Amino acid sequence: MGILLWVIYHLNRLLYLLFEIKMMVRTRFAPSPTGYLHIGGVRTALFSWLYARQHGGQFILRIEDTDRERSTQESVNAILEGMTWLGLQPDEGPFYQTKRFDRYRQVIEQLLAEGKAYYCYCSKERLEKVRAEYKARKQKPRYDGHCRHLSNPPHDVKPVIRFKNPEMGEVVIRDLIKGTVIFNNNELDDLIIARSDGTPTYNFTVVIDDWDMKITHVIRGDDHLNNTPRQINILETLGATLPQYAHVPMILGDDGQRLSKRHGAVSVMNYKQEGYLPEALLNYLVRLGWSHGDQEIFSRQEMIDLFDLKAVHSSPAAFDREKLGWLNQHYIKTGDPEELAKHLQFQCDQLEIETTQAPPLAKIVKAQAERAKTLKEMAQNSPFFFGNKIEFNEKAVRKHLKPAIREPLTDLCERLAHVEWNAEAIHAIVHAVAEQYELKLGKIAQPLRVAVTGGTVSPPIDVTVYLIGKTRSIDRIKHALTLMEEMNG
């Protein structure tokens, strides 16, 4: 009996494993290198990556560079750089479509031989005319199939090659996000699969690649939903198994309009420049158009475990920088200070802030985490920790460095000079001086703050003074005292 159970158990496991192998998930991200990698692209890449990770599958990167005019190596580099920064490394690739022209040619030849594609000699002028005619008849502009049955083609024009799209019937897409979407074949026309120079076009190369690369789930922007029926028709003609489709809606700007440079359609690397953390950006993006109950914070592993294409909204979502900022600060507050210090160093380098005089950056991170939404902001808000010289805020000086504070401040300075340098001791001294002169804590803390930072805003005064360091603090207080003397004669 025991042996029987053992056999059944392992048989089940074997079946399960076989099923898993058969159903091995393969997703892809297929950008065209005609610009930077922007936030919308990152989100579809993230969804694809998550889906592959969750199912123990592969995530493939494919560069769609068939448009040789507009594709650039810089763009490819920008895409690779962005994905590396975010930790969305592909398991396979990058594959370049321009290196697969032989394969495309081969399939085109096959389609031609089987009468499933044909040469089209129509001039651009004629095509335009035909389109205009359809439009005039209040129909969708499209190709009229003129060259489908051409008996004696002209010899002086280089033809394009068109795919014979079915004229009847409909294409039913079972989209994982959009649901069932139906297109009538009579809405479609015979699309060009090879240009007159022989190079293949997008709608064709995508199909061949997804097929060859055994992509099981095509997760992409919903601007491709309209292309899908054409692609399915080609796939079916080729006898290929169809992948599952998931069309994710686009991201809108904060004004609900199409994302433009003004609101964030900038390179992802721009977010690095601005001091955002990859985990914050990813967390923000995964929650844009997708949710798991009321959960807002997702670690990378949680995203992988919980992400679900079926829970992705079918409506577009607006990009909200405020919320990104909140998440970024969350990760600044909860992250490893040593790790964050590297990011802060990066920002200082960007801003040409000298950090050799500064206390350990990890300590600055700890002190400033609560008052910075980005690392860039943190670097900009901490000049008094970095340099030797500080700039006095005139208004702050006038308000807080009044004659009455001269004596307590002098006293304070004296005591600081003889204390063991740590935040607790400084804290005790500030309190003691306040008590001695019967001042509210603020009446001594603020003048001290102005003296050592030049302004009225900084981390708690004991921590601030501690981090600025003994010598620099005392020098600055003395400097402030002489300044006061000059002011008041």
Next chain:
RNA sequence: GCUCCCUUCGUCUAGUGGUCUAGGACGCCGCCCUCUCAUGGCGUAAACAGGGGUUCGAGUCCCCUAGGGAGCGCCA
């Protein structure tokens, strides 16, 4: 113009016919904490696009309208 997609607080969303006098989060405003600024805690205001159905009952299902978006290239 045609085809397709979309529509819950300002924004991201929960909600899969009754538990919704619609919940959470960001933001806003207020209060508390407080040496500043923040953080944190508490709280207020704030939405089912409109109209018809179906149903005992609709934010949830169906239809129409309006509004928004995408596609209609020898671009991807």
